[in-house]
Amino acid sequence: MARRDVPRGSSDGGKDAAPVRQARTHEFRRAAVLAAAGSVFARDGLSGATMRAIAGAAGYTVGALYFYYPGKEAIYADLLGQSLDRLRMAVAGAIKAVDAGPDRAEARVRAGLWGFLGHYRSHPRELDLGLYLFRGLGPHGLSPALDRELNSRLIAVLRRISGTMTELGRLDPLAAHGETVAAFATMLGLLVAERTGRLKILDATADDVMTRYLDALVARLRAAA
Numbered sequence: 001m002a003r004r005d006v007p008r009g010s011s012d013g014g015k016d017a018a019p020v021r022q023a024r025t026h027e028f029r030r031a032a033v034l035a036a037a038g039s040v041f042a043r044d045g046l047s048g049a050t051m052r053a054i055a056g057a058a059g060y061t062v063g064a065l066y067f068y069y070p071g072k073e074a075i076y077a078d079l080l081g082q083s084l085d086r087l088r089m090a091v092a093g094a095i096k097a098v099d100a101g102p103d104r105a106e107a108r109v110r111a112g113l114w115g116f117l118g119h120y121r122s123h124p125r126e127l128d129l130g131l132y133l134f135r136g137l138g139p140h141g142l143s144p145a146l147d148r149e150l151n152s153r154l155i156a157v158l159r160r161i162s163g164t165m166t167e168l169g170r171l172d173p174l175a176a177h178g179e180t181v182a183a184f185a186t187m188l189g190l191l192v193a194e195r196t197g198r199l200k201i202l203d204a205t206a207d208d209v210m211t212r213y214l215d216a217l218v219a220r221l222r223a224a225a
Contacts, residue, residue, distance in 0.1 A: 026068075029060075029068065030068050032059075033054065033060070033068055033069070034075065035058075036054055037049070037054045037058070037075045037079060041079070041129075042125060046072070046142075049072050049076075051065055051066070051071065054072065073142055073143065076142065077146040077149070079129055080129045080130065081149070081150055083126040083129050084157065086119070087120070087130075088156055088160070090115050090118070091112050091115040091116050091119070091157055091160050092160055094118075095111050095112045095160060097111065098111050105164070105167045105168040106168055106218050106221075106222075108168075109164045109167075109168050109214075109217070109218060110214050112160060112161045112164050113161060113183055113187065113214060114210070116187055117190065117206070117210060120187075120191050121191070121194070130154075131188070131192070158180050158184060161184075162176045162179075165180065165183075168218070168225065169220070169221030169222070169225050170224065170225045171221070171224055175224065179217065179220070183217065187210075191206070
């Protein structure tokens with residue numbers, strides 16, 4: 001693939017290069033960079049990936065790549081940030097889709113947690129991004145500022161889940177926080193155990209384990225109401 005050296009203006013130049021068209025072109029090319037970077041990170045991890053490798057996969061020169069991102073950490077953070085935004089929309093959409101009824105509060109709790117689990121099961125590469133599974137579980141290579149920004153997006157997802165628990169159980173903030181953290185840890189554990197085949201070894205399925213966990217959670221929340 002021939003590498004492209006992207007200029008700072010529109011590819012058409014002249015008076016036809018309207019700001020809206022420039023913005024669309026920029027976003028299209030940036031999306032191409034992110035798609036290529038996702039493959040490179042999956043193969044090499046954040047520590048092993050280079051801007052040169054990402055540029056090559058995207059078909060751009062290294063210089064052109066720096067027009068879009070200051071470094072590979074910013075690319076990785078953008079990928080993970082967009083993934084967390086999609087997770088938030090999946091969870092919010094699942095909760096919103098619950099119809100009105102006498103058991104609506106319980107159904108919203110279940111829907112939000114199944115939405116979280118289902119999103120990552122349908123998008124395993126996004127689970128890898130979220131857990132830094134490419135090269136271990138530590139957030140290696142990301143600056144504290146980027147890590148804080150990404151954590152804030154994850155917290156936004158968990159607040160939606162916590163809100164459904166509070167609605168059903170009338171929990172105080174501390175109790176709601178504890179149940180939300182427990183749910184988060186349970187779902188991540190299930191996702192990793194399922195992804196690595198450990199549940200199959202134990203003759204269990206994520207659906208069965210999740211259903212039992214949700215039944216116990218709902219019982220606790222109803223008891224607290």
